[in-house]
Amino acid sequence: MIKIRTAQLAAVPSHIRKNMKQIEKEAALARAEGAHILVLPEMCLTGYLIGDLWDQNAFLKECERANEKVAALSKGLTIVWGSLAVDWDLINDDGRPRKYNAAFAASNGHFIYPEGSPLPFTVKTLLPDYRCFDDRRYFTSLESLALEEGKRPEDILAPFVLPAGKEELRCGIVLCEDSWDENYRISPMSILAEKGISLFLNLSASPFTMGKDGKRHRMFSESLSRLSIPMLYVNRRGLENNGKDCYTYDGMTAAYDKDGQLIAEANPFTDERSTFYFNQENLTLAPETEMEPTDENLLLPAFRYGTSEFLKAIGASKVVIGVSGGIDSAVNAALYRSILPAENILLVNTPTRYNSELTKGLAAELAENLGCQLLTVPIGDFIDETADALEGLPLPDDTVHLTGFMKENMQARDRSSRILAALSAAFGGIFTCNANKTETTVGYGTLYGDLAGAFAATADLWKYQIYDLGRKLNAWYGRAVIPEGIFTVMPSAELSENQDVTQGKGDPLIYEYHDYLFRSFIEPWQRQTPEDILKAYANGNLEDLIGCSIIVSNIFPTAKDFIEDLEKWWNLFSGFAVAKRIQTPPLLAVSRRPYGYDLRESQLRPYYTDAYLSLKEKLLAD
Amino acid sequence: MIKIRTAQLAAVPSHIRKNMKQIEKEAALARAEGAHILVLPEMCLTGYLIGDLWDQNAFLKECERANEKVAALSKGLTIVWGSLAVDWDLINDDGRPRKYNAAFAASNGHFIYPEGSPLPFTVKTLLPDYRCFDDRRYFTSLESLALEEGKRPEDILAPFVLPAGKEELRCGIVLCEDSWDENYRISPMSILAEKGISLFLNLSASPFTMGKDGKRHRMFSESLSRLSIPMLYVNRRGLENNGKDCYTYDGMTAAYDKDGQLIAEANPFTDERSTFYFNQENLTLAPETEMEPTDENLLLPAFRYGTSEFLKAIGASKVVIGVSGGIDSAVNAALYRSILPAENILLVNTPTRYNSELTKGLAAELAENLGCQLLTVPIGDFIDETADALEGLPLPDDTVHLTGFMKENMQARDRSSRILAALSAAFGGIFTCNANKTETTVGYGTLYGDLAGAFAATADLWKYQIYDLGRKLNAWYGRAVIPEGIFTVMPSAELSENQDVTQGKGDPLIYEYHDYLFRSFIEPWQRQTPEDILKAYANGNLEDLIGCSIIVSNIFPTAKDFIEDLEKWWNLFSGFAVAKRIQTPPLLAVSRRPYGYDLRESQLRPYYTDAYLSLKEKLLAD
Structure with missing residues (x-):
């Protein structure tokens, strides 16, 4: 033998x-x-x-x-x-x-x-x-x-x-x-x-x-x-x-x-x-x-192993995590806490007047459940001060006027580039990027803001998988360290009154549909494009093609609605979001096609094939 | 026929x-x-x-x-x-x-x-x-x-x-x-x-x-x-x-x-x-x-064509450029001005108490020569205010204490992520990253700070090539739009009193040597490593190997000095600088080996071969 x-x-x-x-x-x-x-x-x-x-x-x-x-x-x-x-x-x-x-x-x-x-x-x-x-x-x-x-x-x-x-x-x-x-x-x-x-x-x-x-x-x-x-x-x-x-x-x-x-x-x-x-x-x-x-389902073991090994590889043992009270940051916090002692983690909540008591409370509850210190650093006054300093300054053709949208991005950058970056340096660690794959796909996030950080552990997970990982983490802990309220609150960036979770307002994404639509753009070996999507829509088998359980016609009453939504996101996915992905942090690869070096992308203008355009014309004429 | x-x-x-x-x-x-x-x-x-x-x-x-x-x-x-x-x-x-x-x-x-x-x-x-x-x-x-x-x-x-x-x-x-x-x-x-x-x-x-x-x-x-x-x-x-x-x-x-x-x-x-x-x-x-x-030498034509085509490709026609009075930002400003009308460019100077009258004056002179509007937005008070807000906050094991080095990075991030990002949004354009290849090689720059921007036009040029491009730009304009003082001032980030150009203090890089040393790490088809560098040093032919005209022993009196310098930069190049390069903006490729997708890099720990270590030991014992 x-x-x-x-x-x-x-x-x-x-x-x-x-x-x-x-x-x-x-x-x-x-x-x-x-x-x-x-x-x-x-x-x-x-x-x-x-x-x-x-x-x-x-x-x-x-x-x-x-x-x-x-x-x-x-x-x-x-x-x-x-x-x-x-x-x-x-x-x-x-x-x-x-x-x-x-x-x-x-x-x-x-x-x-x-x-x-x-x-x-x-x-x-x-x-x-x-x-x-x-x-x-x-x-x-x-x-x-x-x-x-x-x-x-x-x-x-x-x-x-x-x-x-x-x-x-x-x-x-x-x-x-x-x-x-x-x-x-x-x-x-x-x-x-x-x-x-x-x-x-x-x-x-x-x-x-x-x-x-x-x-x-x-x-x-x-x-x-x-x-x-x-x-x-x-x-x-x-x-x-x-x-x-x-x-x-x-x-x-x-x-x-x-x-x-x-x-x-x-x-x-x-x-x-x-x-x-x-x-x-x-x-x-x-x-x-x-x-x-x-x-065993290897999702959680892969995340705990990969995140832990990444920290070792870069020689970091302390992390700062911005927690909003939403699911993405909660899952990241629970993930890091599952591999690091409480004293190596600093949670930071950086509210403005747009952050609800509900989510601030959930962030506090999360911190308490994890036994981690939570710092609250309000940033509203600082944003106002910056806005005051810049508003009205002369431009070559105009004067500076900051719109609501610009101020939303200012909040996001202020959180990461000013607060989290400085605190992580003082704490002697890194700060995390809590992005998910759905947001990353369409660039729903701010460069140097919520898209910044040393590591984006969960950026290869669609939103539905973020929830799944959250459930698995709670099961691992044997208790609901991520409060149930975080699973049920409306996903929202809370950057303006249009994203008020207490009014049921939040992200512009319909995750039950867009998770699967976006996944079809990149993960199948033969990747889908608007032409394939629109053909399936016209044939009534889109749900099968992309694997979603929601009925598409319940979301989009008319072909026009459907096409507008498709083009809006395809334009972002294949356009500006690529520019953002070029500058995003490393992610932990777990899917069949992570962004980065696995799915190689050029910054291009979005393209629609002739076949797409004629089918679109036909559908809109019907 | x-x-x-x-x-x-x-x-x-x-x-x-x-x-x-x-x-x-x-x-x-x-x-x-x-x-x-x-x-x-x-x-x-x-x-x-x-x-x-x-x-x-x-x-x-x-x-x-x-x-x-x-x-x-x-x-x-x-x-x-x-x-x-x-x-x-x-x-x-x-x-x-x-x-x-x-x-x-x-x-x-x-x-x-x-x-x-x-x-x-x-x-x-x-x-x-x-x-x-x-x-x-x-x-x-x-x-x-x-x-x-x-x-x-x-x-x-x-x-x-x-x-x-x-x-x-x-x-x-x-x-x-x-x-x-x-x-x-x-x-x-x-x-x-x-x-x-x-x-x-x-x-x-x-x-x-x-x-x-x-x-x-x-x-x-x-x-x-x-x-x-x-x-x-x-x-x-x-x-x-x-x-x-x-x-x-x-x-x-x-x-x-x-x-x-x-x-x-x-x-x-x-x-x-x-x-x-x-x-x-x-x-x-x-x-x-x-x-x-x-x-013709194609350096300038390639830069003017490439930068212009990039702007067209992303649909941008206006740029905000942070100008410090130093050579990198001046070359970028002159480059963009050579392809855009003056009213499509906004120059921004964001001084603190560490910025000298000399460089502030040079920035103003540059703006005037280019016919571009210059906004001056002092940021010192903001930095102090942030420092005051964070200093002393509780950490799990300590309280927040911001060192001088941390405040340097805060300045850099404040300039880009707060001021330039907001101004470029209001102006309806992009802001530029003015990095060069020497800095990029060793990560001498701040993420979300001077390493941020939509495009890093000059990031594939060594410092000596930045000066060369500056001279070519002045020749193209037919006049010294980049003031002579910018060519002669000490290169400096001016982030602390240790970088006071009026005292002849500046960057920790000896460009006449490091430009060529770093180039040898990446651009030759057979790339050099510390082993090759140290062997050449020991054989007295390092200058030939890397193509520099400065005599290395004039900079480093002893082998110990030489080795310390070599390891310091190799550690950064093959270590932390890679983490930064992952998140830097797109660059215009002109060299035989640009960073990015051309030179593919993993985040690794620096490595020294056995042959290097034994030669080092021998040299230090001599």
Whole structure:
């Protein structure tokens, strides 16, 4: 029996030295346990989403030296790990040194060459280049390598024969996307299976997305049962970012038997190691390990892990949160309080005369429930003073006149850029941005105001998901730390008398509809545009298309109403809101398509297709 | 003789309808002139840098219909254009519809098929995936297409035979990168030359970068003289962005004869059409056209064009500029004034007691020279009032105490987020961010303060280039609109008494050195890191490596001083400054590596290689 140990490392992005230390520790633990093979994730020395750091040759050389150190660690133990490989004699298409996203194996201090390979590693075959992934920007694929040598991928891709005590393990080592082959011309797993292997090892750095674990199980099970080969999937943990988007890695190392059945799965987001036995035919979990597959909803665990890791990564342990008495700030406060002690949180309420007693009271109740200090800093006088100072000043063609709308934005900027920024500096921490995805989509928020902050934890959640996260937080606390009144109060920015919640007035968004409409603009793999929306409206199946439960004709009595609303928001979404998103803080990515580097956007003028315009004309004429 | 006409269209990104109108106009002009062939640039219907708009199938269909309309325009005229091609029966690797960056030709209403091709277009062979380019994210290359069909690129890439009056033109049509083949495995131009063609047409969407035109001439001349085939290079004009970075396209349509000599070149950034004669052997310029190759420095033209196009693109015609009396804001003011009437500009000076009479006077002089209105809005009292309101408020572990440093940031935020933001709203325009690349590199600036604004025109210029642009602006005006005193005053933020310019105190940066040190971190194709810098320092050739003229040992008497300075700035560059850059405004890209989407960055902890650390230890021990 071969004993295989896995470690779902939380690689620190770019910090090769720290990651080397983790690997040394894992090797010692594996050796102490008498494991024959230790399996580590993809890119576990450098991290994966590290931007253009791959341009720094000194960094590449550091990584090569670290690979040699890992090989040197493999005394009495076979180590399998994902890392960068460089061939200094060749170049990438960009003229920089040739780089591969590679998998290595070493035993007794020596690198193991895949069968018949001149290279002491195997190369990632399928390089993703969608969402946040830019693999082709940095790495040469096995397919390109084959082409260059006048070969086919199947001529190069080869099994590893790994020493395992007195036995040998003939296995196929693949990297992440290599097992997600549904849209590719070639299947690395099929090629390796043809060459006769008894086990797959998949080394991954697969960012968490809601619902992805289910899809993974379905895809992997299907392939493995077809090939009749078991698989160990080792995914990393930790947090990485590409500037705008912060991604968690859930770990969730998993084992599938030769029938494709999921037989074990690590707890998400936890520092778990696991041990498996392999009898040259099938994989079994070591009896001492407990790894029940999870069926937990991962929304809250992802948020608590991701937010906590983000704070650690930037070296912050204190946060200032502006709380209005509304749901967004309440969810953020409860989220941070679930990972930080009360004394590391300062809640700040900054009312003007437009803020109701109701919401001020709810903010106070929230603070009390969380055990956090609440500062109240009224800003109305200051806004008035600024307005007085500016009103009537000469302009080239006029004099300054500040409209109500301008004063609303002044309030928002005053809260964040004056009060929260100064208080967070004095407190020695950061201040948060409490935006949600619905607002962000249409730019319903003020730059340098409520759109400012060091981190926008909840900006990848639609409004309905904000409420859901709030409920989950209350369940986690085991009591209603977010008061029920916050769930039921009208969502409102309370920046003018037109947004008076006590009169039932609030945001101009109909969340029951707009959440789903906006989601259809960006999250489906085939994205919807006004043309698609209007066609569905005309066909009476819009609710199905966007997945909302409200009946659209109940909101918009006529086609004209419907079209006006659609165009108003589409113009904002594809126009001015992009300008705002360029300057918003990093967010925690959990959806299938977060704004930022995942959904890449140019500042453009909104566009309507000819087909849209003629259907619109027809509908308005009817 | 074949008469070929070119039009360097300024494609409006994503606006197919507007671009179609431009093409209709060009076709009419070409026909009126009796041209046989009209050549248009790459992606001239959709634009090129349009982010993930390629995910919208309705947009793809709109583009297909537009291609048919262009073909229909080709009555009595052959039209060659770059555009998107879609094959709905195939998929890209991401599972979305198969898309090609393609070149089309049509004559008498019909698409022309490349020789032996089943497809009515040719596919871009070399897809760039570096800097701002993401071609492989969206498009399938000719090489991948060949692979899929079990063929080689040379089996597929084929000449077009274009009708030209009573003659025919057998030409090779390539797209942009296809002619920049130095680092690729295959050369589309060589393949086409082998197949016997008499002329190359290169359709481009090649963003402007300083110095790129010279490199283009050298590369193209070398290839063409080797192949002994002339070329017409048709590049687009206009401005595109990918969010953070705005790129100009210079047009600069160029003709090279069969010896590779540049025989004609359009004026940069201008709406030029040109006409050429081709006698089946060589290319000559129509005698009625004047196209002297330019040897102008394009820095100022790029800035005037790019800034002007940006304002048009976002629909802004008025700007508010905070002017401090320093060089950065002065250059921005002079730049905007060079493209806008005086009454569309409002200059604002927002002094505190730390601003000297010297700089306030210089700001006033600048405003007078530009004929612009200057508003003076002192902010000292407001800062004091905010400080009074916050000082001493209770914190969970302490009370609020605002340090001098915190008050500096408060001043910066107050200027932008309170004063400039409100004034620009009242004026009906935007306010500018006047940052430069040196500050941006190390985050020497305040978020929501001097780093805020709708556009950071000069943020891709090192400090020495800011001065250079200032000199060029004065030369353009023909008088010193930027007063000489602004060129000579100590650069300073004037946020405290430690930055008193009248005492010769100012910024903590030694621009004569740091400009070049920082440049070496990001702009060379092989980027420098502390390891490379310290090695060069130890070898005594640092000045050569980074290209500065100051002697480094004159600034840093000891290795310890040198290392402290290096680490201080590297820590900021690779640490906190990234957090700031995530939230900074769009900039005008002119360098070989602008921050943003061109240099992609993750928020990471600074890293020093082992080799750096041991050299450091050695140097400090000496």
